[in-house]
Amino acid sequence: MEAFTKLNGMACPLPLSSVDTDQLIPARFMKRSRAEGYGGFLLHDLRFDEAGAPRPDFPLNAPERAGAQVIVARRNFGSGSSREAAVYALVDYGIRCVIAPSFGDIFASNAVNNGLLPAKVTEADGESLIAALEDGAHDMLVDLEDCRIVVGNLSVPFTVDPVWRTKLLNGWDDIDLTMSQADAIKAFVAADVQARPWAMPRRGG
Amino acid sequence: MALVAGPRALFDKVWDAHVVVQREDGQNLLWIDRHFLHEGSFHAFDKLKGRGAEVARPDLTFGIEDHYVPTRVRDLAKIDPAIRDMIERLRGNASRHHLKLFGLDDPGQGIVHVVGPEQGLTLPGLTIVCGDSHTATHGAFGALAFGIGASEVAHVLMTQTLWQKRPKRMRINVDGKLAPGIVAKDIALSIIAAIGADGAAGHAMEYAGSSVRALSMEGRLTLCNLSIEAGGRCGMVAPDETTIAYLRGRPFAPQGADFDRAAADWLALASDADAVFDKEVSLDGSGIAPIVTWGTSPEDALPITMAVPDPDKAGDPGRAAHIRDAIDYMGLKPGQKLTDIRVDRIFIGSCTNSRIEDMRAAAAVLAGRKAQVPGLVSPGSAQVKRQAEEEGLDRIFTAAGLEWVDSGCSMCVGMNGDLVAPGERCASTTNRNFRGRQGPGSRTHLMSPAMAAAAAVTGHLTDMRPLLKGRN
Known part of the structure; x- marks a missing residue:
C-alpha cells in the first residue's frame, strides 16, 4: 500500500451531509472487477443526470476542480454499507483524502485499508474549509505527520485514529503483520477449544 | 486474558475472549468464530488469488446466496447474465475452497442475517463477521457481530483473525411496556432519530431495559440490525431464556449436554450490574408511536401523527440544507x-x-x-x-x-x-x-x-x- 505523509493537491468542497455509500457507488455498478476501475462511477447519480450528462452545478464537475485529490464534506460521510467499492470509486477517481466532521465506521476502516485518509475536523473548521474553497481557494496541504490542513491563510488541525495514522504513514499491509503472529494464533486456538467447546459449529449441521 | 479489570459489560466479555494479540498502540488481533460470505465477496477472493493463498478455516466459513438472487424465477438460465455471473462466481469460489454454501436450491437458503440464526450458526459469545454492514443483526444473541469491507474479508479468509481497535461502549436503555402494535422497528427508528445516523459511531451498542427484554428473538434481530443506521458497527442484547429457547435444537448449535454447558456460559455473558458505559441513552418505551421516515437518512424519522419538517425552522445550516435537499428529492412539502x-x-x-x-x-x-x-x-x-x-x-x-x-x-x-x-x-x-x-x-x-x-x-x-x- 502506498504510504501517506503529506499531500499537496486540488481540493473540492462537497457541502453535503450523510454522503452515503449508495451515493458514492450505486449498487448497479458493483459487478465489475477492480481491474476495470471504479472512478467513472464515483457519486454517479449526483454527478450525472438521467441521460448520463454531467450536472454542471455539481462541485466535482466544475472545470477548475478537475484532478481533485481532496474532498471536504459535511458530517456522516460514508455512512451505510460495508461496500469497499465506495472507497475504490474515490481512490480510482484520484481522491487521497476526505475531510469531514464524522465518518461511517466501516467506510473509514475500508478507506485506511486502501491508503485513503479519513481526516476528522470539528464542524466549525469543516465549515471554514468549505467556505475557503467556495471563495476560490483550490490547493490544500494535508500533513499527516502534524495532523494539519492548510488552505491559503487558514490552518486547522484534524484527527485520525493513531493506529490508522501509523498504518497510513508506513503504508502497512495487515496481512503481513498477521502472518508474523502465526504462533500466537495457534496458541489461542488450542486454549480456546478448551475454554469454549461450544463455539465450533456442530458437524453436519 | 483479563483485559479489563473490574466489572465488565457484555461487549467486554465477548471481546476479551477473542483477543489473540494486544498491541501497545491499542490494536487487537481478534479471533473470528464465523465468517459469512455472499456474492459480493468476489473482491476478497480476487485478493486471495493474487496472493496464492488458501482459506484458513473453511469449517468456519459459510457462503450464502442472497444479494443478487432472483426472487421470481429461480432458474439461472432465465436471468440477466451479469447477475447470474455474480452467483456463479460465489459458487466457483465456494467449491474451490470447499466451503459450505447455502445456494438457491438449498432448503436453508435465505438472507444471511436470517439464515445464520435459523441454522444455529449464530450463537451467543461468538465473533461473527460478514462483508455486509447489517451483520450487527446477529448481536441479538449476544454475539459480537459486525460488517467488514473486502480487504478485511480477505484478511479473515486468510487468517481467521482481524485487527480491530476496541470501540467505546454505549448502552441504550428502553424501559416500559410498548403500546399495542408497536414493534422493534419503531424502537430502532426512535433511537436513530434521537441520537442521529452517526450517534453511535465508534461505539459498540448494547440494548437493555424491560422493553428490550420483552422482545422476541425476531424483534431483537430487527433492533440490532438497525445499529449501523445509528452509526454503531455492532449492537448486542444479553442472552437470556428467550435466547436459549430459540437456539435449542437448531441444526448447527450444540446438542444435549453440550447445549446445557453452553447455555450456562451464555447466560453469564450479561453485563455486570455495575459495568460502566462511555455513553448511556434512555428512552421511554411506553411513549413510542409507529414511526416512518420522510427523508433520505434513517435519522429523518417521525411518528406517523406528525408532519414533514420545515427547513426554515431547523437550527443549523447543515441540517436545514439536508432537510431542503431531502424533501426536494422525496417530492414533499414542509408541513x-x-x-x-x-x-x-x-x-x-x-x-x-x-x-x-x-x-x-x-x-x-x-x-x-x-x-x-x-x-x-x-x-x-x-x-x-x-x-x-x-x-x-x-x-x-x-x-x-x-x-x-x-x-x-x-x-x-x-x-x-x-x-x-x-x-x-x-x-x-x-x-x-x-x-x-x-x-x-x-x-x-x-x-x-x-x-x-x-x-x-x-x-x-x-x-x-x-x-x-x-x-x-
Missing part, C-alpha cells in the same frame, strides 16, 4: 401531514423485517382487505417461506393483491433487478432510505411490516392502529 403522503408500491422483506413475526404482523393488517397499490412480499428465508405458507399467510398476501416471492435481499438494495422505478414512492420495511437505494430515482419510506401493510391498504402512509382494532 405536509405524513398521512397525506401517497405511495406507489410497498415492499415487505429484507434482513430487517422478513422473519415469521414480520409476515404475521403484515398479514394481520391485510387479512380480508385489498391493497390499493402493487407490492412485493419476500420472506427472509426458504424456511420462513415454508412456515408462512403452512400458516396460510401467503394466501392473505396474494388475496390482497400482493406478490409472494422467494427469498433474497430483493428490493432492499435492488441488485437482483427488483427495483422501485424512478420517481416512485415505496413504503418499505427495509433499513435504508438513501437516495436511489431501491433503484435510481426511487423514494423510500421506512416503517414496520404492519405499517407497510397499512400503506398498501389505503394507498398512503397510514397509522395502522385503527386498522388493527378488533383484530389479534
Whole structure:
C-alpha cells in the first residue's frame, strides 16, 4: 500500500451531509472487477443526470476542480454499507483524502485499508474549509505527520485514529503483520477449544 | 486474558475472549468464530488469488446466496447474465475452497442475517463477521457481530483473525411496556432519530431495559440490525431464556449436554450490574408511536401523527440544507401531514423485517382487505417461506393483491433487478432510505411490516392502529 505523509493537491468542497455509500457507488455498478476501475462511477447519480450528462452545478464537475485529490464534506460521510467499492470509486477517481466532521465506521476502516485518509475536523473548521474553497481557494496541504490542513491563510488541525495514522504513514499491509503472529494464533486456538467447546459449529449441521 | 479489570459489560466479555494479540498502540488481533460470505465477496477472493493463498478455516466459513438472487424465477438460465455471473462466481469460489454454501436450491437458503440464526450458526459469545454492514443483526444473541469491507474479508479468509481497535461502549436503555402494535422497528427508528445516523459511531451498542427484554428473538434481530443506521458497527442484547429457547435444537448449535454447558456460559455473558458505559441513552418505551421516515437518512424519522419538517425552522445550516435537499428529492412539502403522503408500491422483506413475526404482523393488517397499490412480499428465508405458507399467510398476501416471492435481499438494495422505478414512492420495511437505494430515482419510506401493510391498504402512509382494532 502506498504510504501517506503529506499531500499537496486540488481540493473540492462537497457541502453535503450523510454522503452515503449508495451515493458514492450505486449498487448497479458493483459487478465489475477492480481491474476495470471504479472512478467513472464515483457519486454517479449526483454527478450525472438521467441521460448520463454531467450536472454542471455539481462541485466535482466544475472545470477548475478537475484532478481533485481532496474532498471536504459535511458530517456522516460514508455512512451505510460495508461496500469497499465506495472507497475504490474515490481512490480510482484520484481522491487521497476526505475531510469531514464524522465518518461511517466501516467506510473509514475500508478507506485506511486502501491508503485513503479519513481526516476528522470539528464542524466549525469543516465549515471554514468549505467556505475557503467556495471563495476560490483550490490547493490544500494535508500533513499527516502534524495532523494539519492548510488552505491559503487558514490552518486547522484534524484527527485520525493513531493506529490508522501509523498504518497510513508506513503504508502497512495487515496481512503481513498477521502472518508474523502465526504462533500466537495457534496458541489461542488450542486454549480456546478448551475454554469454549461450544463455539465450533456442530458437524453436519 | 483479563483485559479489563473490574466489572465488565457484555461487549467486554465477548471481546476479551477473542483477543489473540494486544498491541501497545491499542490494536487487537481478534479471533473470528464465523465468517459469512455472499456474492459480493468476489473482491476478497480476487485478493486471495493474487496472493496464492488458501482459506484458513473453511469449517468456519459459510457462503450464502442472497444479494443478487432472483426472487421470481429461480432458474439461472432465465436471468440477466451479469447477475447470474455474480452467483456463479460465489459458487466457483465456494467449491474451490470447499466451503459450505447455502445456494438457491438449498432448503436453508435465505438472507444471511436470517439464515445464520435459523441454522444455529449464530450463537451467543461468538465473533461473527460478514462483508455486509447489517451483520450487527446477529448481536441479538449476544454475539459480537459486525460488517467488514473486502480487504478485511480477505484478511479473515486468510487468517481467521482481524485487527480491530476496541470501540467505546454505549448502552441504550428502553424501559416500559410498548403500546399495542408497536414493534422493534419503531424502537430502532426512535433511537436513530434521537441520537442521529452517526450517534453511535465508534461505539459498540448494547440494548437493555424491560422493553428490550420483552422482545422476541425476531424483534431483537430487527433492533440490532438497525445499529449501523445509528452509526454503531455492532449492537448486542444479553442472552437470556428467550435466547436459549430459540437456539435449542437448531441444526448447527450444540446438542444435549453440550447445549446445557453452553447455555450456562451464555447466560453469564450479561453485563455486570455495575459495568460502566462511555455513553448511556434512555428512552421511554411506553411513549413510542409507529414511526416512518420522510427523508433520505434513517435519522429523518417521525411518528406517523406528525408532519414533514420545515427547513426554515431547523437550527443549523447543515441540517436545514439536508432537510431542503431531502424533501426536494422525496417530492414533499414542509408541513405536509405524513398521512397525506401517497405511495406507489410497498415492499415487505429484507434482513430487517422478513422473519415469521414480520409476515404475521403484515398479514394481520391485510387479512380480508385489498391493497390499493402493487407490492412485493419476500420472506427472509426458504424456511420462513415454508412456515408462512403452512400458516396460510401467503394466501392473505396474494388475496390482497400482493406478490409472494422467494427469498433474497430483493428490493432492499435492488441488485437482483427488483427495483422501485424512478420517481416512485415505496413504503418499505427495509433499513435504508438513501437516495436511489431501491433503484435510481426511487423514494423510500421506512416503517414496520404492519405499517407497510397499512400503506398498501389505503394507498398512503397510514397509522395502522385503527386498522388493527378488533383484530389479534
